[in-house]
Amino acid sequence: MTAIIYGSPCESMRKAVKWFEKNNISYIERNILANPLNVQELQKILELTSEGTDEIIATRSKIYKELNLDFDTLTLLELLNLIEKHPTLLRNPIVVDNKRMMVGYNEDDIRKFIPRKVRKRQWLQLQMESLNC
Template sequence: MILMYTSFGCTSAIKAKAWLKENNLNFVEKNIQSTLLNKEEIKYLLQRCPNGTDDIISTRSKAFKTLGKDIDDLTVNDLVNFIQENPTVLKRPILLDHDSFVVGFDNDEITAFVPSETRNVFGNE
């Protein structure tokens, strides 16, 4: 099952949702503005980032600018608390399942959620 973190009015999330539906992929949507992220969930997202916090933290967001610190100066607990209190600092959408982790909407990257046997069929046509 794919888990997709979104927010209200996020055009990339709307595109990702439409793509998942078109490709008959089951997903659960979690709106970060209406559902509180728990600390374990935030830690799990941070652990899944292959390139560190740059993968999911929007340094251009208003929330990040109010931080007034370099993100590298925060402890993990401080970062988790900051994200929990300011969920809009997260880039969106964030899509993940057991094997794949994709941030934003990209036509090529999102295909990681198509089962490998299906991808092989498409590649052989």
């Protein structure tokens, strides 16, 4: 399963890419400034959220402040069209696969993208090491 790392060039994006490379996990990097997400892609990301649009909107971004909108009054389609037009409204990076999502870079949370077999093998290895102490 290939993960997709959506974002614009920044330190968090670089950390996520580096982590996937270090762990030999297949990924696709997508610069949302050069290739913005469309409404359908944004809907698929929203399906993976637990907090809806609040989870993916960058409320501290320059464009969020410049737009000076009451985002709570927008319909979902209006918001998704606005994000399509202004991709920097999205938090950075957003990492997804078919089942999981992570917003921002978090060293602990990103581990959920390690395949289950690999995580189990790592856990067993740690158990064996602790028994040998």
